[in-house]
Amino acid sequence: MARAEKRPVTVQTIAKHVGVSAAAVSTVLSNRHEERRLAPATVERIRQAVRELGYVPNVAARRLRAHDPDVHSMDLGILTTFEAPLFLVSRALEEVQRSVDARSAPDRRFSISIDMFHAGRLRDMPGLLNASRFNGVIITNTLPEDDAFLRSTTLPYAVVVQGRRLPNYCCVLETPGEGGRRAAEILVGGSRRRLVVLTPTLLTETTADRRDAFVAAVRAQTGREPVHVAADFTPASAAEAIRAHLAKDPRCDGLFAVTDTLALGALHALKSAGRRVPQDVAVVGVGDHEHADFFDPPLTCVGPAYDQVVAEIVSLLFNLMSRRRVRPVEVFVAPTVTLRAST
Amino acid sequence: MARAEKRPVTVQTIAKHVGVSAAAVSTVLSNRHEERRLAPATVERIRQAVRELGYVPNVAARRLRAHDPDVHSMDLGILTTFEAPLFLVSRALEEVQRSVDARSAPDRRFSISIDMFHAGRLRDMPGLLNASRFNGVIITNTLPEDDAFLRSTTLPYAVVVQGRRLPNYCCVLETPGEGGRRAAEILVGGSRRRLVVLTPTLLTETTADRRDAFVAAVRAQTGREPVHVAADFTPASAAEAIRAHLAKDPRCDGLFAVTDTLALGALHALKSAGRRVPQDVAVVGVGDHEHADFFDPPLTCVGPAYDQVVAEIVSLLFNLMSRRRVRPVEVFVAPTVTLRAST
DNA sequence: GTGAAAGCGCTAACAT
DNA sequence: ATGTTAGCGCTTTCAC
Numbered sequence: 125m126a127r128a129e130k131r132p133v134t135v136q137t138i139a140k141h142v143g144v145s146a147a148a149v150s151t152v153l154s155n156r157h158e159e160r161r162l163a164p165a166t167v168e169r170i171r172q173a174v175r176e177l178g179y180v181p182n183v184a185a186r187r188l189r190a191h192d193p194d195v196h197s198m199d200l201g202i203l204t205t206f207e208a209p210l211f212l213v214s215r216a217l218e219e220v221q222r223s224v225d226a227r228s229a230p231d232r233r234f235s236i237s238i239d240m241f242h243a244g245r246l247r248d249m250p251g252l253l254n255a256s257r258f259n260g261v262i263i264t265n266t267l268p269e270d271d272a273f274l275r276s277t278t279l280p281y282a283v284v285v286q287g288r289r290l291p292n293y294c295c296v297l298e299t300p301g302e303g304g305r306r307a308a309e310i311l312v313g314g315s316r317r318r319l320v321v322l323t324p325t326l327l328t329e330t331t332a333d334r335r336d337a338f339v340a341a342v343r344a345q346t347g348r349e350p351v352h353v354a355a356d357f358t359p360a361s362a363a364e365a366i367r368a369h370l371a372k373d374p375r376c377d378g379l380f381a382v383t384d385t386l387a388l389g390a391l392h393a394l395k396s397a398g399r400r401v402p403q404d405v406a407v408v409g410v411g412d413h414e415h416a417d418f419f420d421p422p423l424t425c426v427g428p429a430y431d432q433v434v435a436e437i438v439s440l441l442f443n444l445m446s447r448r449r450v451r452p453v454e455v456f457v458a459p460t461v462t463l464r465a466s467t
Numbered sequence: 468m469a470r471a472e473k474r475p476v477t478v479q480t481i482a483k484h485v486g487v488s489a490a491a492v493s494t495v496l497s498n499r500h501e502e503r504r505l506a507p508a509t510v511e512r513i514r515q516a517v518r519e520l521g522y523v524p525n526v527a528a529r530r531l532r533a534h535d536p537d538v539h540s541m542d543l544g545i546l547t548t549f550e551a552p553l554f555l556v557s558r559a560l561e562e563v564q565r566s567v568d569a570r571s572a573p574d575r576r577f578s579i580s581i582d583m584f585h586a587g588r589l590r591d592m593p594g595l596l597n598a599s600r601f602n603g604v605i606i607t608n609t610l611p612e613d614d615a616f617l618r619s620t621t622l623p624y625a626v627v628v629q630g631r632r633l634p635n636y637c638c639v640l641e642t643p644g645e646g647g648r649r650a651a652e653i654l655v656g657g658s659r660r661r662l663v664v665l666t667p668t669l670l671t672e673t674t675a676d677r678r679d680a681f682v683a684a685v686r687a688q689t690g691r692e693p694v695h696v697a698a699d700f701t702p703a704s705a706a707e708a709i710r711a712h713l714a715k716d717p718r719c720d721g722l723f724a725v726t727d728t729l730a731l732g733a734l735h736a737l738k739s740a741g742r743r744v745p746q747d748v749a750v751v752g753v754g755d756h757e758h759a760d761f762f763d764p765p766l767t768c769v770g771p772a773y774d775q776v777v778a779e780i781v782s783l784l785f786n787l788m789s790r791r792r793v794r795p796v797e798v799f800v801a802p803t804v805t806l807r808a809s810t
Numbered sequence: 811g812t813g814a815a816a817g818c819g820c821t822a823a824c825a826t
Numbered sequence: 827a828t829g830t831t832a833g834c835g836c837t838t839t840c841a842c
Binding site for chain 1: 811812813814815817818819820
Binding site: 181 | 835836837838839
C-alpha cells in the first residue's frame with residue numbers, strides 16, 4: 125500500500141516531525157550546521173526525517189528568498205514540441221542569447237530555457253496560464269490544436285509566435301505563399317513537369333502553406349497537378365513513401381519537400397532507385413536542416429532567412445516586455461533561395 | 468544620459484508612485500479591474516506608471532504565490548552548451564520526459580527544461596550554486612574548464628554528469644577506452660593501415676578518450692601511428708581539414724571521426740577528392756547524429772547505446788532526488804557497433 | 811545549541 | 827471604488 129502522503133513536505137513539516145525549528149532544518153539542508161554548532165544528534169535526526177518524508181525543496185520559494193533586490197532578472201522561454209527538429213530552435217536560442225547578452229547589465233540578467241511539449245498539448249504545460257514561469261516566450265512548431273488553444277486565451281505575458289498567424293499575438297513568419305511559389309518556380313523553370321510535393325502527415329500552418337502555394341503555383345504555370353506524398357517526420361518514412369511513389373510514377377522528375385528531414389529521405393530513395401539527382405529528378409528543400417549543404421547532392425533550399433526571422437522575434441519580444449508595443453502585429457520575412465547541386 | 472534606475476520596480480514601487488495600494492496595481496496587471504470596479508482613471512494611471520517605470524514581474528514571487536500546496540512540483544534541467552549538437556539532448560529529453568510521465572501523479576508534477584551555457588562558462592549560469600532553479604539536473608557536453616569548476620564545488624542538489632568522470636558526482640559514460648578501441652578494430656581489421664583520427668580542436672573528456680584509445684589501439688595492433696587531424700565543430704571545417712590532409716597523404720585509407728558532424732564533412736571532402744568510400748577510404752563515426760544512417764554512404768558507428776545511457780541517468784537522478792542514493796558513483800555503458808556501408 | 815521573527819514580491823480574501 | 831491583511835516556503839539575523 126502506497127503511503128497516501130497528503131500535502132507536500134516543507135521545512136516546517138520536518139521541523140514539527142523532529143521537534144525542532146524550521147531554521148534548524150534549513151541550516152542542516154544547506155550544510156551549515158557546523159558553523160551553527162547544532163548537536164550532531166539533532167543533525168542526524170533532521171537528516172533522517174528529510175530522507176523519510178521525501179522532502180523536495182520548493183525552488184520558487186528559494187528563489188524568491190535568494191533574490192538579490194538590486195538585480196532585475198527576466199526569464200525567457202522557447203516553447204517547442206518534442207517532435208520538431210531542434211536545429212532551428214538551437215539556432216534561435218543562440219541568436220536570442222546574443223541579443224540578450226547585449227542587453228544585459230550588472231543589474232539586468234536574463235535566463236533562457238527551452239521547454240518542450242507534446243505536439244498538440246501545449247495547453248498542458250504547467251505555469252503557462254498564470255505567468256508564473258516566464259516573462260516572455262517564443263512559441264514555435266505548434267500544431268493546429270495548439271493554435272486553437274492559443275487563439276482562445278491570450279497569455280498574460282510577452283509572447284511571440286513563430287511560423288503561424290494568430291490574431292491575438294505577435295507573429296513572425298515566412299511571407300505566406302512565397303516559399304511554395306518559389307519552389308515551383310525553380311522546378312517548373314527547370315522544365316520539370318511531373319512533380320511531387322512531400323509533406324509530413326501532421327501539417328503545421330507553415331508546412332501546409334508551403335504545400336498549398338506550391339500546388340497552386342504549379343497548377344497555374346503548367347496546368348498540371350503535383351502529386352501529394354505524405355510521410356512521418358523521419359527520413360526513413362520519407363524514403364519509404366518516395367519509393368512507393370516511384371513505383372507508381374517512374375517518370376516523376378521534380379520534388380519539393382516541405383522539410384529538409386524529408387528531403388534527406390527522398391534523396392536516399394531516389395538514389396537507391398537509380399535516379400540521378402538532379403539530372404533525372406530535381407529536389408528542393410526548405411533550409412531547416414543544419415547540414416543541408418552537406419547532403420549528397422547538396423540541397424537547393426527555399427526558405428526564410430532565419431537570422432532575420434530570429435532578429436524580428438527578439439526585437440518584438442523585448443518591445444512587448446518593455447511595453448513599448450502593446451498591439452499584436454504580423455511580420456513577414458521573405459524566403460531566400462539557395463541554389464545548390466540538387467537542382 | 469541613461470536613467471540610473473536603482474532597485475527594480477515592484478508592485479509596491481508602482482503603488483507608491485501612483486498613490487494607490489499594491490493590490491490595486493496587481494488587479495490591473497491581471498486585468499481584473501473590471502470585476503473589482505476600479506475607476507477607469509485609476510486604471511489608466513496605473514497602466515501608465517507600469518509602462519514608464521518598466522515594471523517586470525518577479526516570476527519566483529508569482530510562482531510561490533500561485534503554488535498549489537497540494538501538488539509537489541519538481542524542476543529538472545538539462546544543462547548543455549550552445550556549441551554542442553542538440554540531437555542527443557533532445558533524445559535524452561524525450562526519454563527523461565517519458566520516465567517522468569510514468570512517475571507523475573495528480574499531486575506530483577515535473578517540468579523539464581534545457582538550459583544552455585557557453586562552453587567553458589558553466590560557472591556563470593545564474594542560480595546554479597544556490598539551488599534556486601532546479602531540483603535536479605543532467606549536465607553534459609562540458610569542456611575541461613567546466614569540469615574543473617564542477618570538481619571544485621559540489622552543487623547542492625541532484626546532479627548527474629554525462630560523458631565525464633568527476634569524483635564528486637554521479638557520472639554516466641561510455642566505457643572508457645572502448646569506443647576508440649573498437650573503431651581501431653574495425654579499421655585495422657579491414658586491413659586499413661594509413662589511418663587518420665579527426666577531432667574537434669576543443670576536446671571534451673569523451674572526445675579525448677576516443678582519440679587516445681584509438682591511437683593506442685592502432686599503435687598496438689599495427690606499430691604505426693594514426694595521424695591526428697583537428698577541425699572546428701562544423702562539417703565545413705572538417706572537410707577543409709581532410710582536404711588538406713589528403714594533399715599531404717594521398718594514400719590514407721581509413722578514418723575515425725570522434726563526432727558524426729565531423730564525419731559528414733570528411734565524407735564530403737573524400738568524395739570530392741575522388742576517393743570512394745569505403746573502397747578507397749573506410750570511415751567510422753560515433754552515432755551521435757540523428758541521421759547517420761542517411762549519410763552517403765551510411766556511416767558505420769561505434770558509440771554508446773544512448774537509450775541505456777539515458778535510462779541510467781534518469782534512474783540515478785531520481786535516486787539522488789529521493790535521497791535513496793547519497794554517494795557518487797560511476798556507471799559505464801559499453802559502446803555498440805553499428806556496421807553500415809562506410810566500412 | 812536552538813528558536814522566533816522578519817521579509818523576499820505577489821495576490822486573494824476580507825474589509826471598508 | 828479602494829485599502830489592509832495574510833501567507834505561499836524559505837533562510838538569515840538576532841536573541842536567548
